[in-house]
Structure formats: C-alpha cells, structure tokens
Amino acid sequence: MRDQTPVIQDKADFVRKLFNSIAYRYDAMNLVMTGGLFSYWQRVFLHYTGFQPGQRVLDVCTGTAGLALLLARQVQPGGQVVGIDFSEDMLTVGRAKVERSPYRDAVELVPGDAMDLPFADDTFDGATIGFALRNVADISRTLSEMRRVVKAGGRVLSLELSHPRHPLVGVPYGLYFGKVVPWLGRLNEKGFSWGGGLRPYTYLPLSLQNFPRQDKLAELFRLAGLERVGYRELTGGIVSIHYASKPSNEVKT
Numbered sequence: 001m002r003d004q005t006p007v008i009q010d011k012a013d014f015v016r017k018l019f020n021s022i023a024y025r026y027d028a029m030n031l032v033m034t035g036g037l038f039s040y041w042q043r044v045f046l047h048y049t050g051f052q053p054g055q056r057v058l059d060v061c062t063g064t065a066g067l068a069l070l071l072a073r074q075v076q077p078g079g080q081v082v083g084i085d086f087s088e089d090m091l092t093v094g095r096a097k098v099e100r101s102p103y104r105d106a107v108e109l110v111p112g113d114a115m116d117l118p119f120a121d122d123t124f125d126g127a128t129i130g131f132a133l134r135n136v137a138d139i140s141r142t143l144s145e146m147r148r149v150v151k152a153g154g155r156v157l158s159l160e161l162s163h164p165r166h167p168l169v170g171v172p173y174g175l176y177f178g179k180v181v182p183w184l185g186r187l188n189e190k191g192f193s194w195g196g197g198l199r200p201y202t203y204l205p206l207s208l209q210n211f212p213r214q215d216k217l218a219e220l221f222r223l224a225g226l227e228r229v230g231y232r233e234l235t236g237g238i239v240s241i242h243y244a245s246k247p248s249n250e251v252k253t
C-alpha cells in the first residue's frame with residue numbers, strides 16, 4: 001500500500017533526512033514522550049518473537065539499535081542480529097551503543113533500504129521491524145522483503161504505534177500525540193527547516209493518521225505471503241504487535 005501522505009513528495013528522502021536530524025536526541029525523546037512505556041512495549045514484543053539461542057535475526061529499520069540489542073541478548077549464546085537502516089546518523093548512534101554493550105560481537109549494523117533488502121532469500125531465522133512500518137514508503141513491499149529473506153517457518157513481526165479503539169484511550173491519546181508531542185518536539189528542535197514547514201514531531205501524528213488500522217495491517221501481512229497472522233494490542237491499542245510466519249512449504253516461482 002503506497003502511503004498517500006499529501007504533504008510529502010518523496011517520503012523516503014524526507015524520512016531519511018528527518019531521522020538524520022533527530023538521531024542524537026531520538027532515544028531521549030522516546031523515553032520522555034512515552035513516559036518509559038517504550039521499553040515496556042519492547043519487552044512484551046520479545047515474548048512474541050519466540051527467537052531461540054543460536055538464531056540469526058534481522059532487525060529492519062533498526063535505527064539506534066535498541067531493539068537489535070535486546071534481540072541479541074535473546075539469541076545468546078551463539079546467535080547473531082543484523083540491523084539495517086538507511087539513516088547514517090541513526091546507525092552512528094546505534095554503533096556507539098553496540099560498542100558499549102556486552103552483545104557487541106553479536107550485532108552488526110549495515111546501511112540499506114527496507115524495501116530492497118541486500119540479503120539473499122531464506123537467510124534469517126526471523127525478521128523484526130520496530131516503530132517503522134509507519135515510516136516506510138511502501139508497507140507491502142517492506143513486508144514482502146522481510147518474508148523473502150526469512151527461512152521457511154521463520155517469524156516476521158512488527159511493533160508499531162496503532163489506533164486505540166476505545167474513546168477513553170483514543171481521545172486523550174489523540175490530544176497528546178497531536179498537540180503535546182509536537183510541542184515537546186519543538187522544544188528540542190534546533191536549526192530545522194523542512195519543505196512544506198513539516199517538522200519531525202509534527203510529522204509523527206501525521207504518519208499515524210495515514211497508517212492502516214490493526215486488522216487492515218494484518219491483512220497486508222497476509223497479502224505479503226505470510227501465514228498464521230495475528231496481533232496483540234498493548235496499552236489500550238496505542239501500540240500493537242503484529243506477528244506472522246513464512247509458510248513452511250513455500251513453492252518458489
């Protein structure tokens with residue numbers, strides 16, 4: 001599904017510049033803006049991956065490698081995580097974190113495009129994408145690429161902001177995300193100038209408006225050739241975990 005974000009002509013280019021510009025504040029802003037929920041969501045996500053020691057996992061749109069490092073711990077001993085992202089600055093911050101971590105030998109960060117993964121078919125035991133399906137220019141293509149590089153039976157999972165169903169959650173969340181987050185973001189922006197005047201933390205709520213609802217996203221997983229698709233909503237649907245598997249008996253065409 002092509003994103004229809006009207007104000008963004010070239011979404012990939014815009015998104016790469018955006019994350020380059022906020023890379024050095026990204027982790028701190030996540031902590032502040034989610035009140036620490038970010039790491040709780042990641043911990044629950046790890047329960048759904050089912051990854052085992054010794055496995056090789058791909059973390060797509062790995063950013064500053066927070067999720068990649070948690071996955072690296074999960075696949076020890078003997079496992080490996082490859083994180084891929086197209087923002088050089090996010091990867092620079094990520095590499096510094098990896099260097100300081102006890103899992104530094106288990107994580108490799110590489111530059112590249114989620115929609116054109118530079119890996120052979122059937123390379124990884126599983127693939128994850130954290131808080132990034134909203135940001136890719138083509139969700140279906142990204143999911144197809146994740147399916148392609150995963151071995152038969154391997155898991156493909158996304159952790160992403162979502163659409164709360166209940167107004168008691170949805171209304172305050174909409175206000176927080178639409179008003180408070182851009183304001184908090186502006187406090188932290190300096191020297192920033194974007195085409196159309198769209199600023200990073202103003203883009204954030206827009207990116208969710210255009211993002212498919214939970215059941216529609218599950219359908220995109222199925223259309224990408226994945227099976228056993230399901231999802232779990234967290235914190236009243238503010239976030240959802242989508243999970244699926246690559247069919248074990250996939251016939252190559």
Ligand SMILES: C[S@@+](CC[C@H](N)C(=O)[O-])C[C@H]1O[C@@H](n2cnc3c(N)ncnc32)[C@H](O)[C@@H]1O
Pocket residue numbers: 012015016019060061062063064065066067084085086087090112113114115129130131132135136137
């Ligand atoms: C919100 S950050 C998420 C980072 C990390 N996964 C996390 O959970 O903190 C989104 C990331 O997606 C990356 N990204 C977006 N589109 C991409 C693409 N087509 N290929 C590679 N990386 C992409 C951005 O550079 C950014 O680092």
